[in-house]
Amino acid sequence: MSVGERTRVRVPFWFVWWMVLVIGVVLVLCLVSVWVIATEGTQTSKVVLSALLAVAAGIAALSALVGLFRYRAVVLSLTAPLLIGLLAAAVWYEIPQKGAWQLSHGILEDQAVDCVNPGERTRLGVYSIRYIDRRDGGCLFYFEGDEKNSEGFGYFPDSPPPYIGPPAERGIGYEPYRIPWYRFVDNS
Structure with a gap:
């Protein structure tokens, strides 16, 4: 290995499973949010889902930063934020x-x-x-x-x-x- 080469850091097994869990939770919360918005759910259910989604988005963002800068795991790191962005766009355009x-x-x-x-x-x-x-x-x-x-x-x-x-x-x-x-x- 020469001095100018960078070695790719292997993505640890625990991080892959963590991100799969975060992506799964975000996906479920997004789908439930679409259903509650589409079916004119109660204001209480919308507030609770928004709070849960905000917490999941924060965890996903922090995990994505670790994945991008530490392990360069682009797909794993950007999937949950992309899902949240798609939900926001769907709500903005009133698709549900x-x-x-x-x-x-x-x-x-x-x-x-x-x-x-x-x-x-x-x-x-x-x-x-x-x-x-x-x-x-x-x-x-x-x-x-x-x-x-x-x-x-x-x-x-x-x-x-x-x-x-x-x-x-x-x-x-x-x-x-x-x-x-x-x-x-x-x-x-």
């Missing part, structure tokens, strides 16, 4: 929400024709629906979630809802989604 809507709007429209509350919580497409209510000339689908400030989709095929804009202190506020569908927040 758009995909969930594409999978679910047909069954929601079929259910909106009758607009009958099944009497129990149900799943329509990917959305978990707490109850269905005929109100303001349309059919409202309340998401499974927090009791205060209920949210959901409203179907108004004949005319728009009576009030477009943020909700009053007590009442419902609607915003256009994909006409004749509206998103709503119910503060009553």
